[in-house]
Each structure stands twice: as C-alpha cells, then as structure tokens.
Amino acid sequence: xxxxxxxxxxxxxxxxxxxxxxxxxxxxxxxxxxxxxxxxxxxxxxxxxxxxxxxxxxxxxxxxxxxxxxxxxxxxxxxxxxxxxxxxxxxxxxxxxxxxxxxxxxxxxxxxxxxxxxxxxxxxxxxxxxxxxxxxxxxxxxxxxxxxxxxxxxxxxxxxxxxxxxxxxxxxxxxxxxxxxxxxxxxxxxxxxxxxxxxxxxxxxxxxxxxxxxxxxxxxxxxxxxxxxxxxxxxxxxxxxxxxxxxxxxxxxxxxxxxxxxxxxxxxxxxxxxxxxxxxxxxxxxxxxxxxxxxxxxxxxxxxxxxxxxxxxxxxxxxxxxxxxxxxxxxxxxxxxxxxxxxxxxxxxxxxxxxxxxxxxxxxxxxxxxxxxxxxxxxxxxxxxxxxxxxxxxxxxxxxxxxxxxxxxxxxxxxxxxxxxxxxxxxxxxxxxxxxxxxxxxxxxxxxxxxxxxxxxxxxxxxxxxxxxxxxxxxxxxxxxxxxxxxxxxxxxxxxxxxxxxxxxxxxxxxxxxxxxxxxxxxxxxxxxxxxxxxxxxxxxxxxxxxxxxxxxxxxxxxxxxxxxxxxxxxxxxxxxxxxxxxxxxxxxxxxxxxxxxxxxxxxxxxxxxx
Numbered sequence: 170x171x172x173x174x175x176x177x178x179x180x181x182x183x184x185x186x187x188x189x190x191x192x193x194x195x196x197x198x199x200x201x202x203x204x205x206x207x208x209x210x211x212x213x214x215x216x217x218x219x220x221x222x223x224x225x226x227x228x229x230x231x232x233x234x235x236x237x238x239x240x241x242x243x244x245x246x247x248x249x250x251x252x253x254x255x256x257x258x259x260x261x262x263x264x265x266x267x268x269x270x271x272x273x274x275x276x277x278x279x280x281x282x283x284x285x286x287x288x289x290x291x292x293x294x295x296x297x298x299x300x301x302x303x304x305x306x307x308x309x310x311x312x313x314x315x316x317x318x319x320x321x322x323x324x325x326x327x328x329x330x331x332x333x334x335x336x337x338x339x340x341x342x343x344x345x346x347x348x349x350x351x352x353x354x355x356x357x358x359x360x361x362x363x364x365x366x367x368x369x370x371x372x373x374x375x376x377x378x379x380x381x382x383x384x385x386x387x388x389x390x391x392x393x394x395x396x397x398x399x400x401x402x403x404x405x406x407x408x409x410x411x412x413x414x415x416x417x418x419x420x421x422x423x424x425x426x427x428x429x430x431x432x433x434x435x436x437x438x439x440x441x442x443x444x445x446x447x448x449x450x451x452x453x454x455x456x457x458x459x460x461x462x463x464x465x466x467x468x469x470x471x472x473x474x475x476x477x478x479x480x481x482x483x484x485x486x487x488x489x490x491x492x493x494x495x496x497x498x499x500x501x502x503x504x505x506x507x508x509x510x511x512x513x514x515x516x517x518x519x520x521x522x523x524x525x526x527x528x529x530x531x532x533x534x535x536x537x538x539x540x541x542x543x544x545x546x547x548x549x550x551x552x553x554x555x556x557x558x559x560x561x562x563x564x565x566x567x568x569x570x571x572x573x574x575x576x577x578x579x580x581x582x583x584x585x586x587x588x589x590x591x592x593x594x595x596x597x598x599x600x601x602x603x604x605x606x607x608x609x610x611x612x613x614x615x616x617x618x619x620x621x622x623x624x625x626x627x628x629x630x631x632x633x634x635x636x637x638x639x640x641x642x643x644x645x646x647x648x649x650x651x652x653x654x655x656x657x658x659x660x661x662x663x664x665x666x667x668x669x670x671x672x673x674x675x676x677x678x679x680x681x682x683x684x685x686x687x688x689x690x691x692x693x694x695x696x697x698x699x700x701x702x703x704x705x706x707x708x709x710x711x712x713x714x715x716x717x718x719x720x721x722x723x724x725x726x727x728x729x730x731x732x733x734x735x736x737x738x739x740x741x742x743x744x745x746x747x748x749x750x751x752x753x754x755x756x757x758x759x760x761x762x763x764x765x766x767x768x769x770x771x772x773x774x775x776x777x778x779x780x
Contacts, residue, residue, distance in 0.1 A: 193464050201457030208453060209446060216442040217417060221406045224419035227369045227435045231421070234359055235330065239320055242280075242332040246352040249278055250334035259285065259336050259347040268294045274350075282322070282329050282353030288346045290314045298355075312428040314349055321427035322353055328373050328380040328431070329353035356381050370416070370436040375429050384436075388412040392434065408439075415439040478506040482513070489517055553581040604754065607647045609678060609685050610638035616654035617676065625662045628672060635678035643685055644754035645731050653727040656720035657689045657735070657747055664693030664745060684733065685751040696740040704737060724749065 249255065258270045267285060271294045275283035284295040292310050295302040306324040313319055313333055322329040331353035337344035360371045364383045372382035372392060379389045388411040395409055406419045416436040423431040481499035488496035498510050498517075557574045560566065566574070617633055620626050635641060643650075658674065665672040670692065679686035696704065705725045725735040732752025739746050 189468050190465050193468050194461055197457060197461050197464060201453065201460070205450060205453050205457075208449060212442075212446050212449065216439065216446075217406075217408075220417045220437040220439070220442070221419070223369065223437055224406055224417065224435050227371070228419060228421050228433070231359065231371070231433060231435070235320075238330055238354065238359065239332065242330065242352060242354060243334075245278065245280075246332040246334045246350060249274065249352065250336055250350050255350065256336055256338060256347055259287075260338060264293055271296070278352050280352045281355045282331065282351070284310050284351040286310060286314050286349040286351065288348055293348070309428045310351060313351065316428075319426050319428055321356075321423060321431055323375050323380055323427060323429040323431060328356040328375075330356060330359075368437070370438070372434045372436070373423075374432045374434060375427075380431075385412065388414070392436075409436070411436075415443070482506060482510055485510075486513065489520075547585065551581075551585075554578055557581075603646050603648075604644050605647065607643050607645055607650070608638055609641035609643050609650075609680075609687075610635050612647055612650050613654065613676060613678060613687075616651045616658060619651070619655050620658040620662065623659060623662070625659055625666070626674075629662045629665060630671065630673045631658075632673070632675045633677075634675065636680065640680055641678065641685070642753070643751065645751065646727075649727045650731070650751070653724040653735075653749065654687070656724045657687075657749065660720050661689050661691035661693070661745070661747070664695075665691050666693075681753075683753055685753060687749045687751070688738075689747045689749075691745050692743055693745055695742050695745050696737065701737070701740070705735065721747075 252274070255274055258267055258274075261267060271283070271285055275296045281298045282296070285293045287293055290311055292307050295306060295310060297306065303324070306322075309322045309324050313322055313331060317333050320330055320332075322331045331351055333349055333351050335349055336347040338347050339345060356373060360373070360381050360383055364371055370383050372384055372389065373380045374393065377393045379393055382389050382392075384392065391411040392409070395411075406417050409416045409418050416438055418434055418436045421433040421435070423433055478499055485496050485498045498514050500507065500510060557578045560574050561571060561578075613633055613635060617631055621631060654676075658676065661674045662672075665674065673692045675688075675690040677688045677690070679688075705721050721735065728735045728749050728751060732754070733750035735747060735749045737746070738748050
C-alpha cells in the first residue's frame with residue numbers, strides 16, 4: 170500500500186512540475202505570439218505603404234512615357250499628312266488606287282498600324298503588323314475618326330496608341346477635307362518599359378478581357394475575373410490573389426481616351442516581402458523556443474529546491490487521506506513547512522483516535538439503513554407466504570383453491586428471489602440486464618401504446634408494420650428494448666411538430682436470421698446540420714422546448730448492449746430515418762420458450778390518430 174502511495178504521489182509531483190512548466194510555456198507562447206503578430210502587422214503595413222508608393226510612381230512613369238510617345242507619334246503623323254503625294258492619292262477617289270498606293274506610306278511610317286479614312290469616316294485602307302485587319306479594327310478606326318480626342322484603339326487582338334491627322338487640299342484652315350491618316354504603335358513596348366525598371370507588372374484591361382500584360386496566362390485569367398477592379402473608382406490600392414501569389418494593385422481609368430472601356434492595372438507582388446517577413450518570423454520563433462527551453466530548465470531547478478518539501482508534505486496528507494496513517498511526515502524544509510508538518514502530525518493522531526469510534530458507529534448505522542429499506546417488501550412477501558401456508562394446511566380447501574393459494578406463494582417466493590438478486594446485481598454493477606425470450610412484435614405494440622398516450626404524440630399518425638409475429642422471436646431485456654423504442658418514437662413525434670403538413674411517424678420491422686432491423690421514419694424538417702456529428706452524445710438537442718437530450722443516447726446504449734446500434738440513415742426535410750439493429754440472440758430455433766403471440770398482432774399495419 171505504501172509503495173502504491175509513493176508511486177501515486179510521485180506522479181502527482183511530476184504533474185505539478187508539468188503544470189508549472191506548462192504555465193511558463195503558455196506565458197512565453199503568448200508573449201512570443203503577440204510579438205510575432207505585432208511585428209507581422211507592422212511589417213505588412215510598411216510593405217503595403219512602400220508598394221503603394223511604387224505603384225503610384227509606376228502609374229506616373231506610364232503617363233510620362235505615353236505623353237512622350239503620343240507627342241512623337243503626332244509629329245510623325247503630321248509630317249506624313251503634309252506629303253503632296255499622299256494628298257494626291259486621296260484625291261483619286263478610287264479605293265483600289267488608294268489601297269495600292271498606301272503600302273508605300275505605311276512602310277515609310279514604320280508604325281504598327283496605318284489607315285486612311287475618307288471624309289465620311291469610311292475606312293478605305295488599313296494595315297496592321299503581324300495580323301490582317303478585321304471588322305473589330307475597322308469599327309475602332311471609325312470610332313477614332315468620330316472622336317479625334319481619343320488616343321487608344323482596342324481591336325480585340327491588341328492595344329494601340331494612335332494619332333489621327335486630317336488631310337486637306339489647300340491650307341488646313343480653308344482647304345477641302347480629303348480624309349484622315351491614322352498611325353498607331355502597339356502598347357506592348359510601353360508595358361515592358363513600366364515593368365523593367367520598377368519591378369511592377371502592368372496589364373491593360375478592356376472590360377473582362379486582357380489586351381496587353383506582362384503577367385502569366387493563369388494570372389491574367391484570374392485578374393480578368395476580379396470584381397474589385399471594376400468597383401475601384403477611388404484609386405485605392407487593393408490586394409489581389411492571382412495564381413497563388415498576392416499582389417497589390419492600383420488602377421488608372423483610360424476609358425475617356427480609348428475607343429472602348431480601358432483600365433491600366435499596375436501590380437506589385439508581395440512574394441519578396443513575404444519571404445522577408447517569414448524569415449523574421451523564424452527568427453522570432455527561434456528566440457521564443459530558446460526562451461522556452463531555458464525557462465523549462467530554470468523552472469525544473471526551482472521546483473526541485475523550493476517545492477520538494479511541500480510535495481513531501483502533500484504526499485503525507487494524501488496518504489493519510491487514503492488510510493495510510495503511518496506514512497512518514499517530512500521534518501525538513503523551511504520553517505513554515507516544519508510548522509505545518511508538526512500541526513499535521515498532531516491532527517493526524519487525533520483524527521485516527523476519533524475515526525475508529527466513528528467507523529464502528531457508521532457501520533452499524535449503514536446496516537440499519539439497508540435493513541430498513543428492504544424490510545417492508547421482505548415482510549410483505551413473508552407475510553403472504555405465511556398466511557397462504559396456513560390456508561394450505563386446511564383440509565377443507567378444494568383443489569382449485571389450493572392451486573390458487575400455491576400460485577400466490579410461488580409469486581411471493583419469486584418476488585423475494587428477484588429482490589435479493591437485484592440487490593446483488595446493484596452491489597456489483599449498479600444495474601443489470603434481464604434477458605428473456607420475447608416477441609419483437611409484442612414489444613413494438615407496447616412501445617407504440619405507451620407513446621400514443623404521450624402528449625407529444627397528439628395528432629400524430631402512428632403506423633406499425635411487421636410480418637408474422639411468431640417469427641419475431643428475440644432474446645433480450647424487454648423493458649430496455651421498450652424504453653429504447655419509446656425514446657426513438659417520441660423523438661420522431663417531436664421532430665414532426667414544427668411541420669405544417671400532416672404529421673406522420675412510421676415504425677417498420679425487418680426480421681433477419683441473426684438480427685432485427687427496426688426503422689423509425691418521420692416527415693419532420695430533418696436533423697439540423699449543427700448537431701448531426703454529435704447526435705448520439707448526451708445532452709445534445711436543438712429546437713426542443715423540453716427534454717434533456719438523452720433519448721437517442723440511451724437508445725443507442727441499449728442497442729449496443731444487445732449487440733447492435735442506432736444509426737441515422739438519412740435526414741432531409743420531409744423524411745428522417747433512424748435505424749436500430751439488435752442481435753436476436755437465438756442459438757437454435759427451439760432454444761427459448763416464447764410467449765404466445767397476440768392474435769391482434771396478425772395485422773401487419775394499423776393506424777391510430779389521437780385528436
């Protein structure tokens with residue numbers, strides 16, 4: 170006994186050390202975690218601010234580059250519009266002649282796009298590098314001719330910065346308008362010029378289509394689908410996740426100067442900044458881990474030098490609490506510990522003296538209480554046996570009367586035996602199962618009869634379906650099975666209560682060679698998702714006005730004790746199915762004497778609605 174106590178006390182002392190170490194570890198973890206969060210928050214704020222400034226600089230760089238490119242393009246196109254040969258070509262009025270002669274001027278300009286438009290706005294000829302012209306390009310040129318202030322031409326294949334110059338026969342002010350000459354260059358060089366020096370990614374969006382970009386194909390698709398871009402009218406940088414990489418994006422609306430809606434999106438990746446932040450995180454975590462290791466070593470050393478006497482005294486108290494009055498009390502340690510040891514030693518001696526007398530009186534009182542609790546029932550059975558025995562001694566009784574009296578005596582004897590057996594079972598386990606041959610059909614009928622009288626079953630249509638009652642033999646504790654069935658039926662009746670439709674509950678029985686399959690089906694709203702995973706745990710319920718949430722738990726426990734279980738097969742509005750499986754427990758077909766089947770149970774389905 171002493172060795173066991175020593176082992177228990179040592180384990181408790183170890184737990185005390187562990188608690189101290191855990192408490193210290195929690196403090197270090199909280200401090201480290203808080204520091205880590207503050208550092209990350211501060212660093213992210215600084216990185217975001219820095220990237221935002223870089224984006225603003227990139228947008229400004231784009232505007233400056235575009236201004237220079239547009240100015241140069243307008244100078245080139247203005248010189249081209251002053252050529253007499255080009256004016257003479259436009260005065261011919263023949264489209265084929267103009268188309269044949271325009272090739273020379275396109276090659277002379279050296280631009281990516283070249284077009285000639287007549288005074289009515291009709292496109293006579295258009296040339297484009299790397300791809301033939303299409304209807305989209307023609308419509309864009311017509312829009313450009315109608316709005317000379319626009320500079321960006323979108324044709325679905327690319328984006329061009331264009332210059333439109335009128336052609337006059339005579340002076341520009343008083344001459345006759347011969348048409349327009351359009352020169353354009355691709356925006357791709359500008360996109361690369363923005364990206365190279367600043368490290369930013371640039372993308373031009375027209376609606377939900379990317380017309381020019383330095384991003385990868387997957388990132389372009391993600392960017393086009395972002396709803397933030399279309400709603401970001403305040404020029405506030407926003408964070409985007411494109412292809413698994415976070416970007417800070419700034420937008421510039423260029424729609425006023427384009428033939429279609431157009432946005433410039435400049436992005437800076439957080440990847441490099443995240444790597445730096447993760448490196449700092451590892452440094453902070455390493456420092457926290459080092460502090461934890463050093464603190465653990467320090468705490469163990471302090472606990473050994475300071476708390477050991479208190480642990481010894483605690484072991485003495487625990488040992489005395491479990492009945493070991495001879496366990497050694499420590500006589501060393503600080504002055505306070507020695508005083509506590511002396512006081513505890515005196516208290517232990519006094520308690521031992523009084524406990525011996527108290528235990529003797531308590532033992533007698535316990536015997537008296539138990540005798541009092543069973544004496545009434547025992548006297549009742551003995552009185553019945555005694556009185557009926559006197560009647561049996563009389564010679565004036567008929568055989569029928571003797572049989573009745575003998576039956577009363579037998580019942581009293583069986584009652585006494587059952588009471589003693591119950592006391593023995595309770596003393597061993599607290600509860601016991603009484604298995605006996607039963608007809609499952611009879612148990613179903615009893616459970617339905619009990620539930621039908623319950624207030625929760627009011628206006629509920631209860632149906633029972635089973636086959637031949639004589640084939641539903643099972644060896645089980647009938648009372649426990651009835652209780653499990655009642656719990657399932659009441660749960661189903663309560664589940665149908667919120668429904669506005671007709672409330673229906675159906676109970677079916679399927680007999681197999683080694684199992685009984687009972688299904689309880691209701692047309693309620695179904696089991697809420699919040700409790701489906703914990704449905705069979707104690708005290709779990711939702712939406713009920715009453716009940717403790719033990720019904721399904723007890724039903725499942727009873728089913729497990731009978732070699733089965735209760736499961737939720739399916740649940741959705743209009744149908745919920747609980748299935749209870751039970752082991753029949755029959756070794757042979759004639760292994761048990763079954764009770765007679767109720768003739769009324771031959772009806773395989775019946776219905777009763779309480780109103």
